[in-house]
Amino acid sequence: MKSIVLYSTRTGNTKKVAEAIASALPAGTPCVSVKEVPADIASYDCVFIGFWVDRGSADKDSQETMKQLHNKHVAVFATLGADPKSPHAAESLDKGAAFLPEGVQVAGKFICQGAVDPKLIEMMYKQFPAGHPHGKSPERDALHAEAAKHPDAADLEQAKQFAANVMAAIANA
Ligand SMILES: Cc1cc2nc3c(=O)[nH]c(=O)nc-3n(C[C@H](O)[C@H](O)[C@H](O)COP(=O)(O)O)c2cc1C
Structure with missing residues (x-):
């Protein structure tokens, strides 16, 4: 299973979460900015894509990347300023994930707060x-x-757990 973590960040919050996710994946799993998506992105079995919430949706850079992800397994994560348990958080996560190509099934979603x-x-x-x-x-x-x-130590722990859950769900599918 070849996995990669992609993230978009302005001030570093989403990068921290991306690095926590990558740390829970097999050693050597790449963790790169959406500005440096590898040319062979289609060869990855599993992609974790992270965005920062921009006016209730995914930020522009991550939108463009998400549109190109036709991989078998795609999991989505995000950070936002509002309460991560609020309807606004859930809606922003869903709205962002909707930029994935039609037919791509989301393997999991995670959101936490960010400064x-x-x-x-x-x-x-x-x-x-x-x-x-x-x-x-x-x-x-x-x-x-x-x-x-935020993201604080508990958020990063939850992000790692999210990554482990996604990988377990894929393995058991
Ligand atoms: C232009 C702009 C728009 C934002 N819109 C929202 C929003 O709609 N809802 C929200 O909860 N946070 C919003 N935020 C806050 C960011 O999503 C939050 O601080 C995020 O953690 C930043 O991530 P980063 O450090 O990876 O760039 C906005 C921030 C900026 C700069």
Whole structure:
């Protein structure tokens, strides 16, 4: 079983999760940015593809890569600023995974929280008035403070478990 981990990242959160996933796969499993997808990507039996959530979907770079993944087994993971148990998280993960070609069955999905770029928070607080869902409020401050701690050791452990579960499900299929 030849596997590879691909990830898209702006500020490093999704890369950390990708590296945790790769560490749970056989030694030597490549872990590379979507900007360096190997030319022989079609020769991999299993691809883990990771994106950062951009306005409720997958970021642009990962969208382009996902569209090209016709591999037998594809598992999807992501990081986002919001609560990973929220409907927004589940919807963003599904919306992102929908960029895979038709007929590709998703072998597993995983999402966890990731620190939001402080520059983006500042921009949103300037752009949106208090009271707006993206404007400054105690709730938004609390959300960003929580996100700033992620991905943490527990998230990375869950990511490893996710990888192990995907591989076990494929082996038992
Ligand atoms: C332009 C932009 C749009 C974002 N949109 C969302 C969003 O819709 N929902 C969300 O929960 N987080 C959103 N985020 C937060 C990122 O998804 C989150 O911080 C992620 O962990 C960043 O991953 P990275 O460090 O791998 O780039 C957005 C961040 C940026 C910069």
